[in-house]
Amino acid sequence: MKNIKLLWNYMKGNRSKYTFAILSIGMAALFSLIGPLVMKITIDSIIGNEQLSAPYWVVRIIEGFGGVSALKSKLWIPAGMLVAFTVFRGLFLFFKGKWSAEAAETVSRKMRDQLYNHLQYLSYQYHVKAETGDLVQRCTSDVETIRRFLATQFVEIGSALFMLLFSGYIMLTLDLTMTLVSLALVPVIFTFAVVFFIKVKKAFKLMDESEGKMSTTLQENLTGLRVVRAFGRQRHEEERFEEKNRINRDFTYKLIRLFAWYWSISDLICMFQIGMVLVTGIYWTAMGRISLGTLVVFTTYIGMLLWPVRQMGRVITDLGKAMVAVERIQAIIDEPIENMEENGDKSPIYGNISFENVSFGYETDKPILKNINFNVEAGQTVAILGPTGSGKTTLVHLLARLFDYQEGSIKIDGKELKTIDKKWIRSNLGLILQEPFLFAKTIKENIRLGRYDANDEEVVEVAQVASIHDVILEFDKGYETLVGERGVSLSGGQKQRMAIARSLINNSPIVVFDDSLSAVDTETDASIRAALKERKNKATTFIISHRISTLSEADFIIVLDKGKLIQTGNHDQLIHEEGLYKKIWNIQNSSEDGFMEVAN
Template sequence: MKRLVTYIKGYGLAFSLAILAIVIATVMQLAVPLLITFAIDSVIGNEPAGRLQFLLDTYGKNLSGVVLLVILISLFRGLFMFLKGYLSSYAAENIAQETRDKLYTQIQYMTFERHTRKETGDMIQRCTSDVETLRRFLGVQIVDLGRIIFMILLTVGIMLSMNVKLTLFSVLMIPVLFFFSYIFFTKVQKTFEKSDEAEGKLTTVLQENLSGVRVVRAFGREDHEIGKFEEVNRNHQGITYKLIEILAWFWASSDFLTLLQSGIVLVVGARMVISGEITLGILAAFITYINMLLWPVKQSGRLLSEFGKTTVAVKRIEEILSETVEEDLPEEVTPDIAGHLVFKNVSFSYDGNQKALDNISFELPAGKTLGILGSTGAGKSTLVHLLQRLYPYEGSITLDGVELSTIKRSHIRKKIGLVLQEPHLYAKTVKQNIAITKSDYEEAQIVAAAQAASIHSNILTFKDGYDTIIGEKGVSLSGGQKQRIAISRTIIDEDKRILIFDDSLSAVDMETDTRIRQALKKRSKDITTLIISHRINTLSQADLILVLDEGKIVQKGTHEELIREEGLYKRIWDLQQMVV
């Protein structure tokens, strides 16, 4: 409840008015059985009207007046029920919107390390299904809580004023129902959490399959993917079925207890009417009231189950909102960056045990090119990721003499452009993907960037040229075309002082590779460039080449120096020359 209060904050007035509306509507609902008692005992019969004598004086023994009054009360009750629904829905929808915005903002600034450990499907689940659970509880159940409490108190009060003995018989099952609801609540909470987690895994499998549909088709993995989905779907179905089973047992058992309570009231009340202890109108009122009373008692079970679901949903939402975020600190600086890069005894580990980088040291003057070669897992991508402050590190990395860890992340990332081997493109036009960082790029700038990346001529062959929509993640493009559009997107920004190409020329042929590198050198001659590649030809023009193996620098030098030195670089060079 403490967590829920933080969400309600700012909408207290709306919820208070909604509860007031439901209280007024409840009072009007409870007035109807009193009118029925009056009609049976005093209009049709000859019992004294008591507090309703003024109605007898006004309408006499005319049922039409009572009927008209019941209709008017029902109309006004409907109006207040509408106000309750409108106010609670208004508050709940706004809270849900704000929560989604907070979650999305949190995800944007969450540390890269945390992103790598979170499943995408589970994150989607928390931002959609869990927020929907919260919205539904705030929009419906939390206001009904006020109604239930008020309904029970007022109904029991009215019944006591009519007949204490019959009231005691009328509430026999209420403690049993409350206890039963509490037991049910504890069970449903645990099962719902398992169901929610299972649905998150189901969403993850679906998301991964849709994202990698080309790989699935290329390797004929359809049957494997179907089997994987069926397995998590069966698990989700089994847990959800257990949840439904618990719900079914509760509603069936609570219905039995409710009918048993109604039966007790009917039997005891009938005997009391026969003995003359109460009138027929009072019995009719009690039967109506007991049904009104048992409904909120039963509803408390549903409210507790929804509360259980909501506590799980809020816990999962709060887990995201409480994640560590990347934020610029006041003491961090925004120096001018020319691109002079120095690594000194830099080490890094993902798990705190095995080092992905071990004692890396090198210096790269501004405007120069660094080539990085190494086998898979040697630490190439990790090295360039450290440059963008995606991970904390040991040792020293300086940009133009300023320690990297003291520079604002937002400033660094504006100055460093990164092109990945598998770039992410958006389901927008080619033009929009190239100019994704700013909306005010001129046509000539977009074309010039595309020409430098050697993709301009390809774009002109597309159906709508630069206005061609390329599909989600660039699914309609080849690997080489996606890489070159990503290069265009990076080099169009003239604020970049360091460019990193993380094996981002791997999908283009040697001729195109050479053409792109020559165009980039001409266009970005004063920009520091880091190129990760398995092609020696791509690295051969670099001013400094590092050869990494198991996180360590095993060779360092120029192309001419390294091909004369026995080692990994020369072996790869000889193999690639043989292939050529």
């Protein structure tokens, strides 16, 4: 019931179109039922000599044409009426299809927009855990399932109800006993459809979830195809996909088997019902209890009536699918969006930063950072060194408020970080990740992503700082070169330098290099750092790296280990102090000396 209410809410703004579509299907049902009545009257009273027996409103129509006697010499009138009723039925079916399709497309578009927009504002932590393939499945396949139901099956509920009401009324006016015979198995068919609905809903949910996992596997493989080929893991990936595909096939087969059972059994029940009407009707016609025209009406009506009633099985099956899809979509919508605190402080940011006893953990009982303390003045460069898992990336993520610290205090220019508007702090902090993501756009468009109003001179300037300008000019189309999906046409170092240029164009007062110089050679690394120093309005810069040559020129260096700050100081101080920094410096120096000896 909850999911039906959710679906009803999604239909807001389009309910009037659905109302008109249902009324149109009702009128189409009425005109389709009048045709057999015309045939009955023609057979029994116009061609035959039976006394006119029909609903009052039908009698009035016949009297309008001069009565039965006048129609005996004008058989073209009943024939013309049959044609007219068929035309009117087709016209109302057209309006039904038009209005239901327009409404369904509008609803599905609104759902996609709502889903996409909601995903933009979900927390960073949610996207870290979410499976991309499953999210794509919900935004496409699940929305399409709902669209198909709303476009075709939803109004069919009205068709079945109108057909049952109209035909039931007309049949009752003709013969009560024959009506009871004709409708005897309709409750059985409907009950069977409800049972089928319950089973299909469970089967479809399993199939839909398995398809989502298969999509995730496919998405991961296509994204990491070069890695797969580099390690010769094609067969492993094939087996992995085959397993997901097999599971999806098995659940799909289960659903198909349920459909096969439903349609075959419902066919049997419907044929039995039609057989009952034919046998009973023919016998009573032969006995003179009912007329030949009445037999024609009942045999025609039962064929017209059983299809929409039987179709209710498909309707409620698609309803079950739609309910599962709504539930999966709503699970995303129900995820709380990140509180951007738009009423927070938006004062100018200069880059003075202090950490005081800051502790943080993704799980409360497993702290990642423990009592971190340090101060940074605006314009200084801070280097961060530490083994994998020591909390380096977590520390800079706290600065961007991708996560909020649980203990202690982080202040920027003397203001508590938690009081600063999230969007504001992120627009003033350039975060350059270790694994840069580039969009399938031109080089210029990718660099301008940080600030769309940047002019060409500013794009070239930041490209020069990032030591990528000369490389760009070597491409045939220069800055108008398309980089391909995820920047596939560029090397790892070129992508990182593009990401650096993209962050610098925003002129952020705080810039963070999250191990984002790792894919460039030491000469380019030094060139980028030198260019950053020469920039006017020098930003407060954090550099995470394992390369001592990258860290050595920083104003001061932070060394982390197991979430604790174990050393601070500049390069000259730390290489004369026993600890992790000196140990790594010695290792890297000895490696370089060995390399030089081999080279000489």
